[in-house]
């Protein structure tokens with residue numbers, strides 16, 4: 001009898017033990033999404049704390065796939081030193097076609113991609129010869145997603161630009177930097193970190209705050225983790241623009257950051273006087289790889305494939 005009781009006891013113990021383990025596993029699975037969302041929150045929001053407190057970047061910036069800056073044209077009526085679309089360093093009059101803007105709207109609607117903000121930018125976007133046709137195409141997206149804010153980023157310089165601005169419809173917000181000339185105090189965009197010993201061990205795939213704050217860039221050569229990165233690709237000719245919105249994934253953007261940020265002077269830049277170490281300067285500066293790339297661009301122009 002005693003043996004029978006002992007046997008029964010050990011069987012119950014084994015069963016409860018198994019159930020406890022099972023219960024713990026189930027509980028962990030239930031908590032997993034919460035753990036993941038906390039991790040995501042720390043990654044997305046914690047960066048600012050780390051940057052502010054430590055004065056250096058510990059975590060990767062996360063490309064914001066709900067914002068996009070569309071570079072309608074690379075042509076600009078100003079020549080600002082250190083322009084981060086390289087309009088001064090490697091001038092070009094290339095522009096997106098209305099067909100490419102149609103493609104952007106079509107794939108955004110088909111994929112039910114809910115952009116929060118679309119910024120029409122350049123160069124000087126109002127100098128695109130089909131500027132108002134483009135607005136009509138973008139309006140189709142605005143009708144699909146009325147919560148999306150559409151902005152126009154302009155330098156506001158000159159009569160021609162101001163005439164266009166006066167006719168921009170109400171549903172487009174205007175960000176006018178009201179520049180009077182090309183003498184601007186900018187981050188030294190054309191100082192490639194790769195050319196500096198200080199960044200010898202840097203992991204460029206971490207990106208900078210611009211990809212998280214301003215979001216993606218779209219040029220006539222495809223999508224990039226940021227607009228400034230599109231400028232780097234145009235001048236250096238890597239031809240790594242993503243040609244379809246369905247291929248815009250975290251991993252693909254991270255790969256682009258790894259290739260582009262080493263040539264972008266915004267890397268490690270936060271704001272003037274902030275903890276970032278990137279230089280802010282008046283007047284044109286170019287590190288050695290930019291000097292070579294601009295020289296080559298001047299001779300051969302852009303050879304990137306279109307979006």
Ligand code: SF4
Pocket residue numbers: 076077078079080083084085087088122123124155179
């Ligand atoms: S106005 Fe803007 S786009 Fe034009 S050169 Fe200056 S910074 Fe570049």
Ligand code: SF4
Pocket residue numbers: 207208209210211225226227228229232257260261264265266267268
């Ligand atoms: S460093 Fe330049 S290319 Fe890299 S994310 Fe920042 S702005 Fe874009």
